[in-house]
Amino acid sequence: VSANSPDATICVHHPMVTVEGYRSFSVPVYRASTIVFADLKAYRERVARSPDGYVYGLAGTPTSRTLEAQLTMLNRAARSIVVPSGQAAISTLMLTVLKAGDHILIPDNVYPPTKQFAADTLSRFGVDHDVYDPMDLTTLRDHFVTRPSRLVWIESPGSTTMEVCDIPAIVELAWRHGAMTGCDNTWATPLFCKPLELGVDVVAEALTKYVGGHSDLLLGALSFAEIGLYTAVRNQLSTLGVGVSPDECSLALRGIETLALRLNHMEGVALDLAKRIAARLGEVNVLHPALASCPGHSTWRRDFTGSSGVFSIRLPGVSEEQLSLALDALKVFAIGASWGGTRSLVAPMDISAVRSVSQIDTQAPYLRISIGLENPADLWRDLEGVVGAVGY
Numbered sequence: 001v002s003a004n005s006p007d008a009t010i011c012v013h014h015p016m017v018t019v020e021g022y023r024s025f026s027v028p029v030y031r032a033s034t035i036v037f038a039d040l041k042a043y044r045e046r047v048a049r050s051p052d053g054y055v056y057g058l059a060g061t062p063t064s065r066t067l068e069a070q071l072t073m074l075n076r077a078a079r080s081i082v083v084p085s086g087q088a089a090i091s092t093l094m095l096t097v098l099k100a101g102d103h104i105l106i107p108d109n110v111y112p113p114t115k116q117f118a119a120d121t122l123s124r125f126g127v128d129h130d131v132y133d134p135m136d137l138t139t140l141r142d143h144f145v146t147r148p149s150r151l152v153w154i155e156s157p158g159s160t161t162m163e164v165c166d167i168p169a170i171v172e173l174a175w176r177h178g179a180m181t182g183c184d185n186t187w188a189t190p191l192f193c194k195p196l197e198l199g200v201d202v203v204a205e206a207l208t209k210y211v212g213g214h215s216d217l218l219l220g221a222l223s224f225a226e227i228g229l230y231t232a233v234r235n236q237l238s239t240l241g242v243g244v245s246p247d248e249c250s251l252a253l254r255g256i257e258t259l260a261l262r263l264n265h266m267e268g269v270a271l272d273l274a275k276r277i278a279a280r281l282g283e284v285n286v287l288h289p290a291l292a293s294c295p296g297h298s299t300w301r302r303d304f305t306g307s308s309g310v311f312s313i314r315l316p317g318v319s320e321e322q323l324s325l326a327l328d329a330l331k332v333f334a335i336g337a338s339w340g341g342t343r344s345l346v347a348p349m350d351i352s353a354v355r356s357v358s359q360i361d362t363q364a365p366y367l368r369i370s371i372g373l374e375n376p377a378d379l380w381r382d383l384e385g386v387v388g389a390v391g392y
């Protein structure tokens with residue numbers, strides 16, 4: 001075809017078709033790098049559209065903004081921002097609010113890559129951290145007396161060992177000592193806990209888990225109590241060059257529609273299975289916030305409206321060989337990291353290398369269990385096999 005053909009222009013100018021009379025439940029997938037402007041004045045004034053308006057594809061499209069608006073409503077937040085993963089939510093928040101000379105406090109039972117980010121990356125930029133026991137507020141108070149902190153990170157329940165900490169008490173301590181607070185709420189989702197209502201400044205969530213819900217996407221979110229921090233993070237993401245794919249957001253928007261239904265189902269099945277395992281292992285070795293023996297159970301009752309489908313079991317005295325035999329015999333559960341999908345998973349956890357201050361058994365093997373949507377009787381048959389194979 002000739003370069004002078006009118007078809008060359010027709011090929012790149014999509015015809016306008018009417019959207020009148022077209023209504024659908026689905027959120028369109030808007031892909032964009034370039035955003036175009038009606039006239040030169042609008043282009044020159046584009047910076048005034050930030051942080052909420054459309055300036056460049058990296059900073060958001062109507063697809064990502066719809067997901068952000070929905071998370072804002074569920075979290076009772078001022079604004080939300082979607083980022084490429086749960087870990088990116090945590091790291092970009094920290095990169096935005098911290099500067100050389102600052103100090104932060106991180107709970108011992110945090111999602112391990114967060115501790116690693118502080119040790120490997122923040123340290124190179126002159127930000128120090130201490131690890132605190134989230135169940136020991138006296139020692140936490142002593143940390144503030146020793147050294148001012150800029151940020152106290154919270155995760156409740158904690159990864160693997162599932163302790164439920166006292167979020168309002170930690171917020172109160174931080175506030176009195178001039179520190180801000182951020183909370184990883186991935187386990188509960190905003191349907192079972194709203195940390196902003198408990199006083200934290202910012203909530204992080206791995207949408208990869210329950211919001212996505214089908215083990216096929218990676219996304220994270222930050223939800224903010226105040227617009228000022230939101231604006232700072234939006235600006236920081238643009239210079240870091242971090243944005244999200246509208247296709248991932250579209251999948252998350254589909255996932256969020258069934259979130260309440262999936263969580264309610266998983267809550268019931270997980271709690272029933274946890275109780276059955278507790279009858280064999282002893283309740284002290286089943287770490288599930290809705291069981292009375294779980295550290296922080298009464299705090300969970302006060303601050304949460306439900307429990308999701310992830311809990312852990314501790315297997316003191318069980319050898320690596322016994323564990324391999326037991327897990328290799330699983331028929332319905334798959335072995336794998338991440339969680340929150342439709343398929344049930346187990347992941348063996350060795351916490352001995354990542355814990356330093358908690359008063360817990362770090363030597364025993366742990367199994368993290370994520371309950372999916374399979375028939376509960378099939379799941380019990382598998383779990384009963386594991387408990388029997390390791391000698392309980």
Ligand SMILES: *Cc1c(COP(=O)(O)O)cnc(C)c1O
Pocket residue numbers: 084085086087088111155159184186187206207208209218219220338
């Ligand atoms: C999985 C997880 C993350 C990280 O999410 P990704 O999207 O996999 O980066 C953060 N916090 C908690 C508690 C998690 O379980």
